[in-house]
Amino acid sequence: MxxxxxxxPTLNAGQDLDAxxxxxxxxxxxxxxFLVIDSSSEDETVPRxxxxxxxxxxxxxxxxxxGGTRxxxxxxxxxxxxxxLFLTQDxxxxxxxxxxxxxKVFSDPAVGSAYGRQIPHEGAAAIERxxxxxSYGGKSARFTRADIPRIGFRTAFCSNAFSAFRLAAxxxxxxxxxxxxxxxxALAVAELILAGHTHCYVADAVVRHSHSYTLGQEFRRYFDIGVMHAQNRKLIEDFGSPSGAGKNFVLGELRYLAGVAPWRVPEAILRTVLKYTAYKLGRREEKISLSWKKRLSMHKRYWPAG
Structure with a gap:
């Protein structure tokens, strides 16, 4: 064993700690x-x-x-x-x-990383569900370098909300x-896969985790994803573009909402346009001024002062 x-990692996690x-x-x-890295919380996070x-x-x-904190x-x-093994506070x-x-999957010495299934929090709306x-189906899977031609970008998919890494690897x-x-x-998993390690999705290891993003938050999140891809071009070169998965998501979401919450279809279309626009802007971050990058970004502290 x-x-x-x-x-x-925590920051003012008080409202999440009971659950x-x-x-x-x-x-x-x-x-x-049991290790916690706390970013100077101002509530009861640290003592609790x-x-x-x-x-x-x-x-x-x-x-x-x-990256540095993890x-x-x-x-x-x-x-x-x-x-x-990493969890997020929520x-x-x-x-x-x-x-x-x-x-359990780490009993196989070939396994370098693994992530579990995420289901929505109780009360989550249809778009979040x-x-x-x-992203998190009911069937477990193992991924190696040999899967890249078939699966592409999704081969290295992972989530820091519930994931584990073999430290030697x-x-x-x-x-x-x-x-x-x-x-x-995902950047670490990509390197592990390219180095010959196996990456596992463990569908029967389950957490509740979902976010109800506003339109503005969704835009900023996808701007940051675009920035990450722009600054790590090797990820795209080695694993291919994420565009195929994006198209499948949009079509699947519209079909799902049409059946369970048709009144949210217009909102989903608007979100798709915003996410696409934000992602494309992020991919071109080198041409955007620092002040505008801070306005467009969810993770504003990433950018240097100035």
Missing amino acids: VRFALVI LLESLQRQTRQPDR LRAAGADIEVISRAEFNH MKGARMAAEDCEVV VILHTDDALERLL FSRFF LTEVGGFPERTIFGED
């Missing part, structure tokens, strides 16, 4: 180390997690970076663990054996990028 560290900690306490497999048994490292908000957690975990572990099921159903490929606006999980 592999030793694993649970790492959760998260309750679901964590029920787990059949408890972490060998410390009382729950977490070792906490507090950083300034300016220090937080999607790499800090991986280095802390590597002191005495074989696997690092996740609820859906079953009592969710962690155990995700970790479809997003989870489309992660170290072998250089770890998470120290500075990235978004998508550090």
Whole structure:
């Protein structure tokens, strides 16, 4: 049985902690180390997690970076663990054996990374529900370099909300990028796959996790995705364009909404136009001024001061 560290980055997580900690306490497999990297929360996050048994490292908000912060957690975990498992603060572990099921795949030494299934939070609206159903199906899968010609960009799909990495393999490929606006999980998985490791989707390891983004938030999120792809062109070169998956998502979403919430079809079309426009702008971020990039971006602290 592999030793694993649970790492959760936090910022003012108070409203999420009751559900998260309750679901964590029920787990059949408890972490060998429980690590929290907190970005100077101003609520009860730190004392509550410390009382729950977490070792906490507090950083300034300016220090937080999607890749660098998770790499800090991986280095802390590597002191005495074989696997690092990441959760986000807004996740609820859906079953009592969710962690155990995700970790089980690491009994195969070929496996370098894995992620679990996400289902929507109770009360999530139709648009949010479809997003989870489309991205996280009910069938587990294993992905290797040989799958890239057939599956393309989706081969390296992952989510930092509920994922795990074998630390030796992660170290072998250089770890998470120290500075990235978004998508550090997919970037690391891509390197693991190219290095010959297996990436697993574990459909029976389930968490509740979904977001109800406003139109503005959706725009900013897709601008940042475009920036990430523009700044990591090798990902597109090695795995292909994500455009095919995007078309399938749009068509599937419209069919789904037509059946369960037809009044939201116009909104879905508007969201699609906004996401496409934002993504294309992000892909051209080099031609956009710093002040405008900050206005368009969800992760404003990523950009340098000025």
